[in-house]
Amino acid sequence: MRRFVLVLAIAGFEAVARAAQAEERAPAFAAAACEGIYPKHLQGICADGVGSVYWSFTDVLVKSDARGKVEKKIPVASHHGDLCYHDGKVLVAVNLGRFNDPQGNADSWVYVYNAADLSELARHKIAEAVYGAGGIAARGGRFFVVGGLPPAVEENYVYEYDQTFRFVQRHVVRSGYTLMGIQTAAWADGYWWFGCYGDPKILLKTNAEFEMAGRYEFDCSLGVAGAARGRMLVGRGSCRPGIGCTGRIEAARPDDARGLVVVE
Template sequence: MSCLLSASSARAQTDVDSPLPFGPVHCAGEYQHHLQGVCTDNDQAIYWSFTTQLVKTDRQGQVLQQIPVANHHGDLCFAEGKLYVAVNLGKFNDPQGNADSWVYVYDAQTLDVLAKHEVQEVFHGAGGIGVHRDHFFVVGGLPDGVQENYVYEYDADFRFVNKHVIPSKWTQLGIQTATFHDGEWWFGCYGTPKILLKTDADFKLLGRYEFDCSLGIVGVGPQ
């Protein structure tokens, strides 16, 4: 699968001294699985997670590095020179919770693996991750018919802090992507139509929109 970064899937944030004109970015190459998430280093690089491939490109989409990764690497985020990727090695969306949820940490320059953190509290499978105030927030799968979504909060050392509930109504396979921007959380979901959820910093639901951010979502411009 080849991919396009655009307003319909994600938005690239760049430094104010060398702004990237807003528009589509093609990730060069073909990949076996579909895009799970994107993030940037707020400067020169875009990172793309393709389930079993982690790809680093420049701002024009030319590949700088790529590595094979375990199935299933999901959405990712950038913080302090590192990439944090939500990973599930078990089953997604299982009511019995047969997931195997992790966060893998990579060096953003080299894509070397730096750490692997268990996040087994993510009961239905870790699929997405965002960062806010040095805490990490992991989202993921959801069994059919469950009328709320869950966000699992961890501190900077990946000690479990809290499980937050979003009264979102059911979304197909839970939440795929997450980012915190302009004081609010944004969550991309599958479905027909695909759904974008917006909450405040405390996960109070502010909006539910028919808009596709299920393959990645990144803030644009200053916070």
């Protein structure tokens, strides 16, 4: 029995050590601009943890290295929104209908791409996201979709799906109204992080049960994602009439008072 317990203890120690080594080897992302100019604005970003960044520019999907050098880009249907990386795949929240319509005239999907070459693998209809699928994140083998919101609705919604995109349940976030709902989503540092439009732009933070843990004036409405070494990635972007739109990432860290703080 003692030997069995010792073996388990050693195995546990080795697993922790491997995880720590993987964390140490993971790239330390810093500020980087995505190469190129795009017709429409940045909707979201994610990273695979080994050096690749994925960018959704509404109707163009881009893969770059950690410095922003483009490795692959493809045209996609508008509106491709926020995205997440999971198990060798990139998943994107897509709405082909109307956003924020009180009558629920969205046409919501999740498109799935091979992370290596951005070839399309699958499309999943998610009819429950009636106000328009705008963002997606993964946690614990489940997928969580966020999106649009009609005016004057004083709460947001998160739609949970299993690995096959069978609907599990709708979660309510008692956030108060946020302009056009939630744009971006990530699970990191033991919390959910949701980026919202508005003036000022708003960051929502909840616990695992979607109970409010903070509401901050911080802009991650164009992208938010977990990264290694206690850091997070935040999407930034700008558009110039007649020229086009650009995107970049910044590293940030969680902060109890301010939500997230950009790391210089």
